[in-house]
Amino acid sequence: MKKYKVIKSDFLSPEDIDIINNIKHIAEISDNTAYDVYLGDDSVTSVSKLPLAYLCSCDNHFAGYLTVFFSSENDINLYACVLPDYRNQGIFSSILNEVTNDIKNAGINPECIYFPINKFINLSDTLTNITSDTMPDSMSNSPSDAAIHYLAKRNYSIAHIEYKMCYYFNSSNSESNNNSNAFNNLSDCPLELLTRDYDEHTSEFTFWIGDDYIGGCMIYKYNDKSLCIFDYEIESSKRGNGYGKYGLKLILNYLAKDNYNVVSLHVSNANKKACSLYKGCGFIIEEEVDYYSL
Template identity: 25%
Template sequence: MGLTIEKTVRSDHMDVLKNIVSICCQNDSKKYSFFYEEDDSYLFGHPGFFYFSDDSNNILGFICLSGIDRQNFDVCGFVLPAYRNNGIFSQLLTAVKEEYKNINLSFPLPAHCKNAAEVLRKNNFRYSDTECKMSLNLKNLIIYPSEFDIDITESGKGAQQCAFFKDDFFVGSCSITLINDSYCILSEVEIIKKYRGLGLGAHLINCLLGYLDEINIDKIILHVTKSNIPAFRLYQSMGFVVDSSLDYYCLNL
């Protein structure tokens, strides 16, 4: 058995990798994300694909990278359950660290993946933050009249930018991505700096919920880090619940 570093990925590899992810999900009773694409196979002059195979070239485990930019990379990796605890994952991480220099790696793990987290810590990764996926069902939700006014700008197919005003003063903004007629994702929700700490966040969210209810949105999704305590508590107070979470482990090379 041995480690192989690929700078190009054959299309048949993708099916193998997806099958490994599926096996790991079933074995671990978790839903893992696999963000790798064939276009990621050569990142800024470096390979994006590392795999460990047996003597018959069967892939037993792999790590892949996705470049956010030249400095920051997301990482995901999996080892078949039958071959775990043999140091395969650590060898893959070592290969990545030898190949890449002066970059930042970010490895998301579903919460409570204790074994994988321990391997990452042994390879000098450190816990950074937890990102929560939160949702809110608008059906039967009581929405009170808002003190804010809202201005909507179409910014692309299924995309909207929202500006919020109180007494004609601009106080905040957010982005909406319409996934379908009844489901949307919120992002970049923000009260501008000079109005923070005044309790206006709840008014902004309430105004936004009123607008989304008017256009017949039933379900809202957003992502927030637990370190952003004011935002996390605000969403909870407005009825959002945590659906899932990812712990981020980071390493600066």
């Protein structure tokens, strides 16, 4: 009989991080999807009374992990992954039981416990079936059905859905690249783009007309080839003038000069206007992230 042991950690050593990343990497290749993980960040003020990570070993082999992130004092995000060869053997259940008990014992009463489940979206289906006017209420092609079934049994339900959308700078597939003409002459663009680096990974991009702030976003650099856009916004009083598309085109033109392969962003599936805007600028839906909450 296999024996499972859940190891709790308040701090992740380099060895722990290697174990988690190895599990994540193997699962992503097997499942053809991406798994989120929180490995701790000194720049984030944590209010956690819980361990940062739960590692599950089976017969002296690490088989799964769960990491904990407090997005606020009242909201907890849980990120978990189990190696394909060890699924349907109670590992996910064992880890989640430990977390649930620790939440109770710590006297934590969160408003929401979120559990994101990533679903890979077939690119050909996306390109054929998604139009700028219609977005699906649900997409599913997930290898995580067992986790979803288990969460449902624990009274978790879908709270909201996000799409991960990607823009590829040098794709040989013209359909999946930029039908948006993002690299056309922007001489008619009324916006001026200003950038400011916070550190080697994070930069702020803002759009202006003279001294009038129009909008902006943050850019996070994962590595030399991949970036992420987050907190993209246009001031509410400035909307309806096409500034959203102009701003994205300015960003894409600026980033293209540095030979990046891809830039990604997340958007709520309920935000149809934003989904349409991003698709109109050449972004494609690659994943659906279903946030289950308790």
